[in-house]
Amino acid sequence: MKNNSKKYIGKISLIFLLAALCTSIAKAQEEKERFFKKYKFVNQTEFGGLFGRIKYQVYYGGWYPYPVPFGPTYPSYPTQYKVSNKVNISAQTFNGVYIDKKTAAGLTIGVDGYGETVLMPIALGIRRSIVQKKEGGSSLMGGIDVGYSTAWLNVDDTGFKTNGGLLISPTIGYRLPMRNGSAWLINFGYRFQRADYIQERQGDIYWVESKEVRKHKRLVFRLGIEF
Amino acid sequence: MKNNYLKSLAVILGFGMALGNISCTDNCETTRTYRTTVPFVLSVQEIREGIVAQAPQELNNLGKIYVKDNYIFINELKKGLHIIDNSNPQKPENIAFLKVPGVIDMAVKDHILYADSYMDMVTFDISDPKNIKQTGRVKDVFLNGLADGITWQYQPQSQQVTDSDVKIITEKIRTNCGFSIVNPNPIYYDYAFQNMSGSRGPTSPSASGTGQGGSMARFTIYNDYLYTVSMNDLVLFNIKSLTQPVQESKINLGWGIETIFPYKDKLFIGSNTGMYIFDNKNPAKPELMSMFAHARACDPVVVANDIAYVTLRSGGPCGVAPNRLDVVDVSSLAFPRLVKSYEMQNPAGLAIDSPNLFICEGQYGLKSFDASSVSDIKLQQHIDKINAFDMIPLGNKHLLMVGKDGLYQYDTSNPKDLKLLSLIPVKKAF
Numbered sequence: 001m002k003n004n005s006k007k008y009i010g011k012i013s014l015i016f017l018l019a020a021l022c023t024s025i026a027k028a029q030e031e032k033e034r035f036f037k038k039y040k041f042v043n044q045t046e047f048g049g050l051f052g053r054i055k056y057q058v059y060y061g062g063w064y065p066y067p068v069p070f071g072p073t074y075p076s077y078p079t080q081y082k083v084s085n086k087v088n089i090s091a092q093t094f095n096g097v098y099i100d101k102k103t104a105a106g107l108t109i110g111v112d113g114y115g116e117t118v119l120m121p122i123a124l125g126i127r128r129s130i131v132q133k134k135e136g137g138s139s140l141m142g143g144i145d146v147g148y149s150t151a152w153l154n155v156d157d158t159g160f161k162t163n164g165g166l167l168i169s170p171t172i173g174y175r176l177p178m179r180n181g182s183a184w185l186i187n188f189g190y191r192f193q194r195a196d197y198i199q200e201r202q203g204d205i206y207w208v209e210s211k212e213v214r215k216h217k218r219l220v221f222r223l224g225i226e227f
Numbered sequence: 228m229k230n231n232y233l234k235s236l237a238v239i240l241g242f243g244m245a246l247g248n249i250s251c252t253d254n255c256e257t258t259r260t261y262r263t264t265v266p267f268v269l270s271v272q273e274i275r276e277g278i279v280a281q282a283p284q285e286l287n288n289l290g291k292i293y294v295k296d297n298y299i300f301i302n303e304l305k306k307g308l309h310i311i312d313n314s315n316p317q318k319p320e321n322i323a324f325l326k327v328p329g330v331i332d333m334a335v336k337d338h339i340l341y342a343d344s345y346m347d348m349v350t351f352d353i354s355d356p357k358n359i360k361q362t363g364r365v366k367d368v369f370l371n372g373l374a375d376g377i378t379w380q381y382q383p384q385s386q387q388v389t390d391s392d393v394k395i396i397t398e399k400i401r402t403n404c405g406f407s408i409v410n411p412n413p414i415y416y417d418y419a420f421q422n423m424s425g426s427r428g429p430t431s432p433s434a435s436g437t438g439q440g441g442s443m444a445r446f447t448i449y450n451d452y453l454y455t456v457s458m459n460d461l462v463l464f465n466i467k468s469l470t471q472p473v474q475e476s477k478i479n480l481g482w483g484i485e486t487i488f489p490y491k492d493k494l495f496i497g498s499n500t501g502m503y504i505f506d507n508k509n510p511a512k513p514e515l516m517s518m519f520a521h522a523r524a525c526d527p528v529v530v531a532n533d534i535a536y537v538t539l540r541s542g543g544p545c546g547v548a549p550n551r552l553d554v555v556d557v558s559s560l561a562f563p564r565l566v567k568s569y570e571m572q573n574p575a576g577l578a579i580d581s582p583n584l585f586i587c588e589g590q591y592g593l594k595s596f597d598a599s600s601v602s603d604i605k606l607q608q609h610i611d612k613i614n615a616f617d618m619i620p621l622g623n624k625h626l627l628m629v630g631k632d633g634l635y636q637y638d639t640s641n642p643k644d645l646k647l648l649s650l651i652p653v654k655k656a657f
Contacts, residue, residue, distance in 0.1 A: 051251065053253065054255070054403045055254075056401050056404075057402070083252075086253070086406070115404065115406040190251075197405055208260040208261055208395060209258075210258075211257065211258050212256065212402060213255065214253065214255040214404050215254040215255065217252060218253075
């Protein structure tokens with residue numbers, strides 16, 4: 001019953017929204033044109049890699065993938081870590097408008113892979129030209145994306161659930177304009193990504209509970225295009 | 228000019244240090260809680276002096292149950308026995324606790340209770356259940372045992388028993404961020420030995436004056452003999468003199484023995500690869516007649532009217548057997564024959580009270596079937612939302628059932644509508 005009423009409310013509000021949209025569509029068109037005349041639209045689409053390391057605990061020098069057993073017959077071993085380098089892919093598109101001559105603000109949507117996990121960041125982004133020698137020429141650009149990564153594109157193992165989390169990614173890079181008004185982009189930066197990995201299955205005879213907090217800290221290098 | 232250079236150098240150095248601090252190393256920390264085993268050693272003296280009669284205690288970690296007259300004996304695994312006065316099934320009363328280190332099994336004849344205590348067999352006088360007295364002990368009869376997936380071992384040379392505790396560990400470890408999954412060191416649980424499956428037919432106690440056990444029982448009394456199955460042996464005790472059993476013989480049965488179930492003058496021994504049928508005409512010397520083999524599975528058996536009902540269930544160490552009920556015709560004991568198989572969810576213990584068949588479906592609850600026709604068993608009622616493991620039919624349309632949450636008693640006079648008489652809850656273990 002509750003669900004049904006919720007559905008109805010949703011449907012009704014959708015109809016109202018559509019009606020409102022229809023009546024104002026002509027007006028909206030006009031407003032849109034005026035808006036984009038005032039604030040120039042910009043799209044930056046980039047592909048790149050996330051470079052970093054993982055450092056994790058191993059047991060018996062990594063010989064066994066599980067902890068040393070407990071009890072009087074086993075000595076305790078010092079914690080040992082294993083380190084390995086990781087490169088993962090990242091793609092994102094920034095859509096925004098120039099709010100002043102040097103600064104663009106907008107929405108960044110992307111896809112980041114971290115091994116078996118695929119996250120989809122949705123972030124607010126700002127791009128600003130820091131140094132530009134001459135009008136219309138190449139420039140040094142700074143940018144930052146802050147937002148939340150969803151796990152919509154991720155598929156989990158049975159009994160587990162991945163949740164996305166905070167994303168902070170400052171970058172610095174070059175904008176190299178082409179004759180047609182578009183530009184090449186080269187960006188370097190840092191990417192902090194939080195995610196959770198939680199065991200959901202209950203009544204397991206081995207595991208009682210397991211919750212992992214992941215803080216991915218990566219160097220990001222991206223190439224892209226702006227128009 | 229020089230000053231400027233120094234300034235920019237400082238800025239660059241500062242920036243570098245900040246970057247170094249941030250680092251590009253993923254930091255993933257798992258907080259995990261899991262079960263593992265912690266071994267401990269007990270001296271024989273400690274075990275033998277550890278038997279104490281105590282005031283009633285809350286139920287916890289239920290093991291086997293045994294019924295004798297109006298009393299229910301519930302085993303708290305390796306800790307002791309709870310004694311429940313069930314003269315009024317609507318209001319059972321927890322009256323005493325008998326602390327017995329290492330107790331896994333028990334059986335009663337007349338007023339004598341036989342229980343194991345690690346390597347020994349101990350007898351108790353239970354004529355006054357509130358004041359139980361130890362009457363005898365047979366020393367060093369068992370060398371090892373298995374309960375709840377954990378093995379204990381006796382070393383006669385050092386006079387020590389090594390057992391293990393299940394321990395719940397919570398720890399934080401730094402993992403590799405899901406690039407591969409790191410598992411803890413799990414203990415190997417064998418469901419078959421979890422004491423909570425199995426059941427018992429409506430057959431009357433196999434010797435006069437004895438009580439009734441769940442079919443996961445490894446102890447059973449037949450005439451003047453107490454049969455006990457250890458991990459691979461059948462050990463026979465002569466109990467003509469009730470208080471002082473005498474060990475008579477030991478028969479090797481091979482690996483994986485789970486239960487012993489007496490039916491008429493036969494012994495049905497359940498192993499996890501099949502069902503052995505022993506001829507017990509001479510109780511001092513049981514003889515193997517036949518074996519009904521099945522896939523590796525956990526398989527409690529009940530027998531009634533020459534029909535054996537075997538439930539097979541999958542899951543974990545029970546193997547990949549299908550979840551089903553096998554109906555086996557054992558009228559010709561030398562040649563058991565499969566009549567029909569029925570699909571089930573996750574069947575554990577079962578009980579037959581002709582023509583009604585009750586099956587515990589673990590987390591799926593309790594089911595009541597009409598088994599008047601063996602080839603067409605029909606579902607009559609399904610009580611879900613409870614956890615059902617094992618049951619004992621007590622006669623008079625009265626069913627005793629153990630689940631994870633406690634001891635349930637049902638009135639089964641209407642098999643389509645079972646009535647809950649009472650529930651003794653269990654102290655939440657995990």
